[in-house]
Amino acid sequence: MNDLSNSRIVSHCSCALSLLRGHTCPAARRVHASASPAASSFAERLLLLMLASHDTAGVAASRRIVVGLVILCAFLAWVIPPAFVASPDWILVLTVNRATSSGCPTNSMCFAVELRNRGPWPVVIEIVELQFYPSMIGPSVNVKWVGSGPGKNLVLLPFTANTYTFSLGLLGGLGGPEVIYAILKANIVLLYVSQDVVLHSGKR
Numbered sequence: 101m102n103d104l105s106n107s108r109i110v111s112h113c114s115c116a117l118s119l120l121r122g123h124t125c126p127a128a129r130r131v132h133a134s135a136s137p138a139a140s141s142f143a144e145r146l147l148l149l150m151l152a153s154h155d156t157a158g159v160a161a162s163r164r165i166v167v168g169l170v171i172l173c174a175f176l177a178w179v180i181p182p183a184f185v186a187s188p189d190w191i192l193v194l195t196v197n198r199a200t201s202s203g204c205p206t207n208s209m210c211f212a213v214e215l216r217n218r219g220p221w222p223v224v225i226e227i228v229e230l231q232f233y234p235s236m237i238g239p240s241v242n243v244k245w246v247g248s249g250p251g252k253n254l255v256l257l258p259f260t261a262n263t264y265t266f267s268l269g270l271l272g273g274l275g276g277p278e279v280i281y282a283i284l285k286a287n288i289v290l291l292y293v294s295q296d297v298v299l300h301s302g303k304r
Contacts, residue, residue, distance in 0.1 A: 182221060182291045191219035192256075192288070194299040196232075196280045199265050203246055208267040209276035210246060213301070215254075215284070216261035223256045224289040234268065234277040243268060 185191070193216045204210035213232075217223050227250060231240040243266040250264050270276050282301040287294060 178220065179291065182293045185290060185293065188219075188223075188288055188290060188295060188297055189299070191217060191221075191290070192223065192225075192297070192299055193218060194282055194284050194301045196282045196301045198278075199246075203265075205244075205246070205267050205269075207270050208244075209270060210265055210267045211280050212263050212265050213282055214261050214263045215250070215256065215299075217256035217258060219290075220258045221291050222258060225254050225256065226287040227252055227254070227284065228287065229283075229285040231283050232266070233281040233283070234279075241268065 193214075195214045195216070196211055197214075199210040199212040215225070230250070232243050233240050246265040246267055248264070249266070250262065254262060256262060268276055268280075279302070284299040285297075286299070287296050
């Protein structure tokens, strides 16, 4: 009987060492499957506790691996696409509309020019030239900014837009244009990709 108890103790110790090393132990599984609420010995109760801890640690490690893989895939899906964007026209949108600002100077018409970033990446814009045309044909015109105008460099965060208001003076008795067209020449940096772009607010 004493030899049998010693053999069980040795078996339990061997299983405990296997669990500590991260391996499985068939004997521990049998003890776990056949265990009653009151285990037959302290060694068996200790072995059951180690087996439960080992299973819990394995599940937690698996969850951490899955979460890490999901985060990695999401990061790669965000970083890689800019390298394959042939033209940022579908990301940056330039529009000009009539402005209803109360701060519009007298004898003037005001318009709002909006530059919108529709992509999930921040965009750094270096403005080379921004021109406005009051008609389908003809030269560009000078405008006066109402408030602060766009600087030479600006940053658009994902899914945001910057809006600037400008005015055109009206000649006595003459109405102003209903439509203003804008053309923006700029260098943009989309994450790690730099491109020269020309954006149009509409077709002239």
